[in-house]
Amino acid sequence: MTLNLCVLTPNRIVWDSEVKEIILSTNSGQIGVLPNHAPIATAVDIGILRIRLNDQWLTMALMGGFARIGNNEITVLVNDAEKGSDIDPQEAQQTLEIAEANLRKAEGRRQIIEANLALRRARARVEAINGIS
């Protein structure tokens, strides 16, 4: 019995095939989903999604959204998703440093909100690369 995972972003389908197990980062911590999991609906935080296919783990960076787990059907709706293998490590590191610098420079509620979001996203991307190694 395998799970069918669907990761959707507003402009394309990132992942649509069967997996053995996933680990999802939600607002209230990480949850692991195995086949025949009880149906739940959860919000997904900016973080990484780990997918296991036959003893091999893949990481994907998710930029926040929602997940619904039904009868062995997982649907994850996110603003943006990037596979760990598609991210350039140096570029991700640079983006992280720029985001940190921006947060330190940020003044005013609005800039702090923006800078925080950008930082969390950059961090998720860097973690996605490190997750594979």
Next chain:
Amino acid sequence: MSCSNLTMLVSSKPSLSDTSSLSFRSSLNPFQLPTHSSSSSNPSRSSSVTPIHCGLRELRSRINSVKNTQKITEAMKLVAAAKVRRAQEAVVNGRPFSETLVEVLYNINEQLQTEDIDVPLTKIRPVKKVALVVVTGDRGLCGPFNNNIIKKAEARIAELQGLGLDYTVVSVGKKGNSYFVRRPYIPVDRFLEGTTLPTAKEAQAIADDVFSLFVSEEVDKVELLYTKFVSLVKSDPVIHTLLPLSPKGEICDINGNCVDAAEDELFRLTTKEGKLTVERDVFRTQTVDFSPILQFEQDPVQILDALLPLYLNSQILKALQESLASELASRMSAMSNATDNAVELKKTLSIVYNRERQAKITGEILEIVAGANALT
């Protein structure tokens, strides 16, 4: 003697006065010919034409340049048609996302109907400042597309000023950017570059900006100005209220007409009677009930909090895609008109050229015959 680009005259020798008036039509700006009404029986010329005699060589080079321009405009039209197809595919690709989102939104709203929801994105505040997101194109040669949306933006700004409300503009697209840059009296919050095919990343950038503006209470209302794609020859600039969102996910027009979130419009490029047309279909997503034992991992309010930014993103992306499709359709029809005009211009220029050529030959023959007569 070089032929000026502004006016042209055919030598009106009596031997050639069958059609002594010609019709020219201005096609593209570089040519800027005065428009004459074609009147085949009218021998008199309009007084605005100053007689300039064009030589054969100039005519020939003119015909060549019109031919080249025609090739370019035809190519641009075909490229725009191909891109409309791609834009259409992008819309189709986005449907699974928006369908699932709408389903979930409906179901959660049903569960929350009795409770009081307090999500930052749906907070309705007394409006003091409005943010306008104006979506324009990047390149020109697309007919009245950019002008229409900018005029609508100016009209809305005037309205807001009349109501005594403050405003700021978020401009997306090079054409809008250059327009607002030249007008420093309009406060612009941020300039964003458009791209050839809008992806979630661009929508995210706009959504971030708008989100932070709204949540930090710098603005109290966000409106989205984009061009709705009605048909290949018609596109409508519209204004939609983006924030505050209604928890049910309805998207409301500026006049208060609300479209249900479950209704989705899709446009398709097809052929009808041999010509390219666009058809719009309205879909209604089936809202299937959740399985009754579905548990919410977090508080339903938290889940709604996570869902609404997704909805915001997908709305912005849809607006960008529609805008792109209308720009492409506008460009297609503008280039098609330009091609037709170029074809006509080439025809009239060729006629003029041939008459010149024949006149020259006749002249030479006359000279030779006269010379021969003089000798004998």
